[in-house]
Amino acid sequence: MVEERACLPELRERIRRIERPTLAVHGVLPFGVDEIDRVLPGGGLTQGALHEILGVGGDEEDGALAAAFAAGILGRLAGTGEGTVLWCLSRPDLYGPGLAAHGLDPARLVLVRAPRDSEILWAMEEGLRATGIAAVVGEVGALTAVASRRLQLAAERSGITAFLLRRWRDGGQAMRERNLPNAAVTRWRIAALPSQPPPIPSPASGGGNGWGTGVGRPRWRVELLRCRGGEPACWEVEEADATGHVSLAAALADRPAAPVSAEGFRRAG
Amino acid sequence: MPLADALSFHPALATAAAEPTEDAAALRRLAEWCRRYSPWTAPDGTDGVRVEITGSAHLWGGETALAADLAARLDRRHLASRIAIADTVGAAWAMARFAEGKSLVILPSGDCRAALSPLPVEALRLDPATAQGLRRVGLKRVGDLAAMPRDALTRRFGEMVARRLDQAQGDLPEPLSPLGEAPTRRVRLSFAEPIADPADLMRATERLVEDLVPRLAREGIGARRLDLAFHRIDGRVEQIRLGTARPSRDPRHLAALFKERLDTVDPGLGIEDVILAVFAVEPLSAEQIGFPGHPTSCETSGIAPLLDRLGNRLGLAALSRLEPRASHIPERASVLVPVGSAHSRTPVAQAPDKPPRPIRLFEPQEAVEAFWLLPDDPPFRFTWRRRRHRVTRADGPERIADEWWRPEGCGTVDAIRDYYRVEDEEGRRFWLFRSGFHGGNQPPRWFVHGVFS
Numbered sequence: 075m076v077e078e079r080a081c082l083p084e085l086r087e088r089i090r091r092i093e094r095p096t097l098a099v100h101g102v103l104p105f106g107v108d109e110i111d112r113v114l115p116g117g118g119l120t121q122g123a124l125h126e127i128l129g130v131g132g133d134e135e136d137g138a139l140a141a142a143f144a145a146g147i148l149g150r151l152a153g154t155g156e157g158t159v160l161w162c163l164s165r166p167d168l169y170g171p172g173l174a175a176h177g178l179d180p181a182r183l184v185l186v187r188a189p190r191d192s193e194i195l196w197a198m199e200e201g202l203r204a205t206g207i208a209a210v211v212g213e214v215g216a217l218t219a220v221a222s223r224r225l226q227l228a229a230e231r232s233g234i235t236a237f238l239l240r241r242w243r244d245g246g247q248a249m250r251e252r253n254l255p256n257a258a259v260t261r262w263r264i265a266a267l268p269s270q271p272p273p274i275p276s277p278a279s280g281g282g283n284g285w286g287t288g289v290g291r292p293r294w295r296v297e298l299l300r301c302r303g304g305e306p307a308c309w310e311v312e313e314a315d316a317t318g319h320v321s322l323a324a325a326l327a328d329r330p331a332a333p334v335s336a337e338g339f340r341r342a343g
Numbered sequence: 344m345p346l347a348d349a350l351s352f353h354p355a356l357a358t359a360a361a362e363p364t365e366d367a368a369a370l371r372r373l374a375e376w377c378r379r380y381s382p383w384t385a386p387d388g389t390d391g392v393r394v395e396i397t398g399s400a401h402l403w404g405g406e407t408a409l410a411a412d413l414a415a416r417l418d419r420r421h422l423a424s425r426i427a428i429a430d431t432v433g434a435a436w437a438m439a440r441f442a443e444g445k446s447l448v449i450l451p452s453g454d455c456r457a458a459l460s461p462l463p464v465e466a467l468r469l470d471p472a473t474a475q476g477l478r479r480v481g482l483k484r485v486g487d488l489a490a491m492p493r494d495a496l497t498r499r500f501g502e503m504v505a506r507r508l509d510q511a512q513g514d515l516p517e518p519l520s521p522l523g524e525a526p527t528r529r530v531r532l533s534f535a536e537p538i539a540d541p542a543d544l545m546r547a548t549e550r551l552v553e554d555l556v557p558r559l560a561r562e563g564i565g566a567r568r569l570d571l572a573f574h575r576i577d578g579r580v581e582q583i584r585l586g587t588a589r590p591s592r593d594p595r596h597l598a599a600l601f602k603e604r605l606d607t608v609d610p611g612l613g614i615e616d617v618i619l620a621v622f623a624v625e626p627l628s629a630e631q632i633g634f635p636g637h638p639t640s641c642e643t644s645g646i647a648p649l650l651d652r653l654g655n656r657l658g659l660a661a662l663s664r665l666e667p668r669a670s671h672i673p674e675r676a677s678v679l680v681p682v683g684s685a686h687s688r689t690p691v692a693q694a695p696d697k698p699p700r701p702i703r704l705f706e707p708q709e710a711v712e713a714f715w716l717l718p719d720d721p722p723f724r725f726t727w728r729r730r731r732h733r734v735t736r737a738d739g740p741e742r743i744a745d746e747w748w749r750p751e752g753c754g755t756v757d758a759i760r761d762y763y764r765v766e767d768e769e770g771r772r773f774w775l776f777r778s779g780f781h782g783g784n785q786p787p788r789w790f791v792h793g794v795f796s
Contacts (some may be wrong), residue, residue, distance in 0.1 A: 079473075131769060132730055133794075138771075142702050142796030158646050169793060170665040170677030172702035176796065180665040184646070184682055186653055187661040197653055206645025266770035269736065288738045289766045290796060313796055 085207025086303050100233040103151055106319050107311070110122050110296075115303035119147060119260070122233035124226040126258035128299075137213060137241040139264040140295060141168065144237045146222045146314025147289060148179025148209050151235060156239040157208025160201040162186040162194045164213065182208070189319065191216045195225070202228035202236055210234060213241045215251065222256035261300040267293040272295045296320070362553050373422075374522050375580045378572065379616045380409060382529050385522040391439065393432060402426050402531075406449055414447055420578060430455050432519065433511030437466035438486075455512050460486030467507040473500055483513075526570070526620035530554040530612035537613025542606060543571070544614070546599045549594075552620040556594045565590025565627030571601055573608055574616035581608045586659050588650035588682060590625035595647050600655055639689070650682055671743060673792060674706055699764065701774045701793030704746070711775070713789035718781040725775065727791050732767040739763035740777075764795065772796075 095171065100122030104111045110119045127140040148159055159182050161168065167185050170180035186197045194212050201210040202225065210229075217238065229236045238258060242248040269290035292313045298306050311320040370386045377384040382725055383395035396409060403409035406428050417424040427438035429450040437447040441462045450458050459466065462485050464477045477500065485508070488496070491506050496542055509515035530551050538544065548571065559565060567590055573581040583604045591597060599608070654662055662682040670676050713722035721737040740761035760776040767773070772795035779787040 111494075130769070132728075133771060134796050135728075136703060138701070138794040139796050145702070155472050160649075166663070166679060167703045167705055168665065169673075169701055169704035170667055172704070172793075172796075175700060176702065179697070180667070180677065183665055184650070184662045185665065185679065186657065187663070188657050195659060197657065200649060200652055204646060204649035266772065268768070268770040268771075269766060287773060289736045289764050292772060293770070294796075324787040330558075 086115065096191075098213050100230075100235075102155065103147065103235075107309075107322055109322060110307075110320075111308060113304055113307045114260075114301065119235075121151070121235045122229050123259040124229050124236045124238060124241065124257065126222075126238045126261045128252070128258065128261065128263040130263060132239070132268065134252075135244065135266075136240050137239050139266060140239040140241070141331045142172075143262065143264045143294070143296070143316060143320075144211055144239060145173050145176040146318040146320060147180040148211070149179070149314075149318030157182070157187045158206060160186060160197070160207055161214040162188060162197045162201070162210070164189055164191075164194065170304050175316060176314045177316055195221045198225055198236060199228050202230075202234050207234055209237065211237045211239060215240070215242050215247055215254055217251065217254070219242070219254070219256050222258055226257040226259070233261050242306050258300075259302045260298060260304075262295040263299055265295040265297070269293055309325065353547065367627070371522070372578060372580070375572075376574060377413075377576045378580070378618060379531070379533075379574050380413065382526050382620060383521045385520065387436070391436070393435075395519070397430070410447055410449060421779060429458075431511055431513045432517050433468060434785075436468060439518045441466040456489070456751045459511055460484060460489065467504070467511055468738060469504060469507060473504060476500060477504070497787070506598075507659040523660060524622055526622050528555065528558060528566075528568060528621040529625055530558075530619050532617045534615055534728040537615045539610040544605055544608065544610065544617075545602055547614075547617045548570055548619075549598045551617060552594045552598045552601070555619055555621065556592050557599070559621075559624070559627075561593040562624075563628065564624040565592045566597070567620045567625055568621070569597070569618045570622060572620070573610065573614045575611040575746075576613045576615050577611055577773045579611065581610075581614075583608065585655055588659060588662070589648075590627040591651070592627060593645065593648075596651065599648075600651055603652070603655065619653060628776060654682075670746065671748060673700070673743070673745075677704075698738070699792055701795045704774075705791065708776070708790035708792045711789050711791050713775070719761075721765055721775065722789060725789060725791075727773075732771070732773070734765045735768050736766040737763050738765075744775075757770065762792070 100120070102114070102116040102120055104118035105114075114120075127143055128134065129137055129140050133139050140247030159178070161183050163185065164187065164316040166185055168180075168183070168185065173180050173183070186201075188194045188196075188197055191214050194214055195217070198210050201207050205280055217240070222238070225238070228234075240251065242251060265321065276330050294311050294313055296311050297308045298304070300306065309322060311322055314320050346358065350358075355390055362415075366389065367386070370392065373390045374384045374386045377392055377394050381394050381396050381399040385393050387393045396406070400406045400409050403412060410426050410428055414424060414426055425439045425442075425446045427435045427442065427448040427450070429435040429438055429448075430452055434450060434455045436777070437459060438450060442448045453589070464482060464485060464487075465471075465474045466485060467474075467488075477483075477488070480499075482491065488504065489512075496504050506515060510517045514630050532547055532551055532554075534547075536565055538547065555566075565587075567587055569585045569587075571585075572581040575581065583601060585597075585600050585604075587597075587600070650662055660681065664682055665677055666680045668676055668678055688736040709727065711725045711727040712726040715722040719740065721734060723734050725732055725734070740763055743760050743762060745758045759780075762774060762776045765773050765775055773791055774793040774795065775788055775789055776792055777787045779785050781787060
């Protein structure tokens, strides 16, 4: 049984080579957390591919957690700090110190502002065909399957990793777009969890009024909703630190991450 | 004379409504078209076009050939014209309008004085009242004026008469402003047969860029702003204007930039001239251009073509970088700067123990409806974007006062802000601030300034 498990990735690789013989392998970027890397094919996030990151609830409009999660990965993607990150968005509300806190040096960013989704997608595709680019990020509302396919192919060809942050105008657009299939290799959903209260309440946290303590270390629920060649899964992590690494939340670090069945996620949407 | 009177004299009179705006626009188009002869053209009054042909006449085989070509082309478009070439603007103006019986006058260099003297005084570009006054005292010809003592002329008719005379004769300089900006470098391609096929336009563009690039390379410069003008046979001019993020003289790159926009050019019945003009140049050292087929090692030159492609579709203003600034006002601590601007690599000292900063900062801040208990408390509930949030945890306040040494920051409403980092029941974390004090002139107001991850 164990041996069968071990040869599965090799088999997958052989099938891929038969399916797309010209495709170069661009390697993977491990998260550095065993529980997460074990689930991902190849032991990490595929480089030279398109990854989609979603938010939850009100964050589907603000895209704060998706941006933070992406920033953590981008910071590690080019560990030496070389290469420009092209970030295409319609509303330039990224904040440099916040990005730096998650491991992405804001000096490496080039922001591209475009009012329409179609222009953002075009700019991403141009970025994926260019040289000197480490990664491309796009904050997109409406996305067609064809557009995502184009991005995925462009990423495969150039080896540049692309991230789609889904950011919807309102709840209605979120409802329509949330479950549409696309060609991204993985689909992540990041939700905020109530933070763990710090062991010692800070004096300035309004403690005397009896309605709460200070904000602790932020925690996220990271869900891998879809993964080509892998299983959906879910983890609770502490947010990415200045080196861009996430870590499993302390309470869960001792037990293995429970893989959740794919059906369950499809229903939950 | 009123129109009714005129019609009573001559019932078959053909009439047309005067359209000064349309006429001015047509004259401007004509001036643009004249750029095929020289980069320096401008409409002159309501009925003329000035073309500065110093240094460009030899391209047409001399002034005579140039004037003949111009006359023939205007004639083909059924435009009656009078053309004069002279040393000064004033002399050319006078000869074009007042030369007896000739529609094409070319004054040899240095002949201004002699040629002007038999002309009526109106030829000096004087206003009608002055010209009338000169005639009344018997000064009918330019030659009569030249003999007059200057101080008497000036006393009687103002300084304009003497100045116009001197300008026409070349004794005084006459500053001129061309239509639009005069380019610094220019290459031109003319066709015996008009072209209209997109593939031909593309080849013409490539040819022009190839002509231009060696000139730029010789001078060690790169183009920042370019203009490609297609002169149609019906006299219209179609233009593509381009800007580049960095100075460039890579022929493939420049041609690719133009090609992307070629489909916006309507060739009409055909294009007879294509002119590529460079308006802004910057020094560009030789080593920045890579060998064909080899990726360049320099990271900055690697993304310049991409930035140009993006910038020419979305506007260069759409591309920016985040730059840290030494300021403790949140929105001033990280600013968007244009991508073309030089990097200011001054390290910005950050306080190491600064409280966390949000990942997205809203500019301007968004007002919220908030409820709180004690003056220094964060709100226990607030409504933002029609969503209600109940606060479960909060940190703060972090007081950020305005930078009083800046003139624009003094005395604004948010002179002092108290920032709170709050978490709602779902776990979403916001950066709220309160502006104003309890007991102040206005009740305190609450804003969301950013969201944390």
